[in-house]
Amino acid sequence: MPASPTPYPRTTLCSSRYGQRRARVAAARIGAALWWLLSGAAPAGWADDSLWQSLMGGRPDLFLRYRFEYADDARPGLKQAYASTLRSAVGYRTGTFHDVSLYVQIQDVRVVGNDRLFNDGSNRVSDRAVITDAESTEIQQYYLRYGGLPRTVLTLGRQEITHRQGPLQRFVGDVAWRQHLQSFDAARLVSLAIPHTLLDYSYIWNVNRIFGEDNPLPDAADFRSNSHLLNLQYSGWADLKPEGYAYLLEFTSPAARHFSTATVGLRAQGDRGIGPGLRLGYAGEFAHQRDYSNNPNAL
Numbered sequence: 192m193p194a195s196p197t198p199y200p201r202t203t204l205c206s207s208r209y210g211q212r213r214a215r216v217a218a219a220r221i222g223a224a225l226w227w228l229l230s231g232a233a234p235a236g237w238a239d240d241s242l243w244q245s246l247m248g249g250r251p252d253l254f255l256r257y258r259f260e261y262a263d264d265a266r267p268g269l270k271q272a273y274a275s276t277l278r279s280a281v282g283y284r285t286g287t288f289h290d291v292s293l294y295v296q297i298q299d300v301r302v303v304g305n306d307r308l309f310n311d312g313s314n315r316v317s318d319r320a321v322i323t324d325a326e327s328t329e330i331q332q333y334y335l336r337y338g339g340l341p342r343t344v345l346t347l348g349r350q351e352i353t354h355r356q357g358p359l360q361r362f363v364g365d366v367a368w369r370q371h372l373q374s375f376d377a378a379r380l381v382s383l384a385i386p387h388t389l390l391d392y393s394y395i396w397n398v399n400r401i402f403g404e405d406n407p408l409p410d411a412a413d414f415r416s417n418s419h420l421l422n423l424q425y426s427g428w429a430d431l432k433p434e435g436y437a438y439l440l441e442f443t444s445p446a447a448r449h450f451s452t453a454t455v456g457l458r459a460q461g462d463r464g465i466g467p468g469l470r471l472g473y474a475g476e477f478a479h480q481r482d483y484s485n486n487p488n489a490l
Contacts (some may be wrong), residue, residue, distance in 0.1 A: 245286035252296075254280040257303070258370060264320035272309035272320035277301050278370040280331060290339030298331035300324055300403070308386045313406045324370040325403035331374055343382040346489045348372050352393055354436070362438050362454055362478075363420060371401040387427030393420040409446040417441040417484075431461040440470075441484040452490065453483035 255277065262272040281298030310316045311325035334348030351365040351374050360366075366373040376397035382390045398414040406412055419439040426432055438454045456478030465471045482490040 205243070218268050220417070242288050245288035245292075249283055249285040249292075250283070252280075252282045254278070256370070258324070260309075260322050260324070262320040262322050266329065268318065269320050270318055272322050273305075274309040274311070274322040274324055275303045275305075276324045276370050277303050282332065288336070290337055292336050292338075294332060294334055294336065295330070296332040297328065297374070299328040300326055302326055312402050312408070314412065323402050325406065327403040327405055329399075331372065331399075340382075340384075342384045346377075346379045346381075349399065350379065351375070352377065352379065352395075352420070354391065354420075362436070363422075366401050369401045371403055373401050374399045387425055389422075389424040389426070391420070391422040391424075394418070396418065407485040410442075410444050414447050414450070415443040417443060428461075430463045431459055434458040434460075436441050439483060445484070448485045449488050451483045454478055454479050454480040 212423055219234070235440055257277050258274070260272075260274045260276075262274075270408045278298065278300050280296055280298045282294060284294045285292050306314065307316055307441075308319060308328070309322040310319045310322050312321065313325050330349065332349050332351060334346050334350045337345040337347075351372060353360055353364045354362075355364070357364065364373070375393070375395045376399070377393045377395040380390070381392040384390075395416045395418040398416055400410075400412060400414060402408075402411040404412050407476045418441055419437075422434065424432065424434045435457050436455070438452075440453070441451045442448055456476060458474065458476040460472070460474035462472040480490060
């Protein structure tokens with residue numbers, strides 16, 4: 192998904208009613224998922240001690256990352272920027288009950304020190320270069336995961352989606368370079384049911400972008416989406432791993448329509464030994480991208 196790194200040179204500070212509403216909706220969805228698991232909405236016999244043990248016997252996680260970034264923008268009137276920030280993410284994954292588990296993660300980004308030394312896109316600091324790590328607290332992930340099918344996992348809700356490890360996330364990823372990681376409101380199926388084959392399909396209806404919930408610019412916080420991601424990988428050959436993909440990205444709001452694209456591509460990578468303790472890695476890729484759906488521009 193596009194991260195839109197284009198700087199925002201001048202912004203105004205305003206309250207994000209939509210962001211607050213989204214937080215309430217997210218909390219309501221988490222509550223609904225818990226209610227479904229704990230109440231009679233679940234099949235008979237589920238709301239018992241083993242369900243309680245699954246909920247309480249889960250695993251918490253904590254991620255802390257301090258970051259210092261310096262930016263020097265040569266445009267007239269902009270001073271150098273210095274951003275000292277801390278990203279904290281705390282999550283909880285329940286145990287599995289009837290092949291279903293729940294995960295919730297809250298993300299917080301705070302400035303450590305002076306918050307007037309950079310333009311974060313929403314803090315009214317217009318005489319400094321842009322570093323898009325704005326302060327905010329939001330629900331980064333919340334999803335239900337079902338693993339009851341053979342070698343297949345279904346995930347429904349807000350989640351981080353990557354098809355490759357960084358820094359190779361050319362088309363789809365969580366933009367882990369920034370403090371606000373990108374996540375997706377999506378339904379995702381990942382299957383290894385076919386021998387040596389990974390099938391990964393996602394339908395995405397919203398992209399939670401890297402600029403924070405309180406950014407006042409249109410579509411900075413979210414992209415409304417009607418997008419499909421398909422990725423296939425084959426691992427049956429020792430020296431070569433082919434990959435094919437099709438990404439049909441449709442963004443529905445007027446300010447984001449020019450990001451609607453269709454991309455299809457092929458990639459092959461591998462490695463082989465060329466001597467004692469030495470291996471040669473190789474990779475090649477070809478992709479074709481064009482305008483898609485409601486994009487007003489011809490690509």
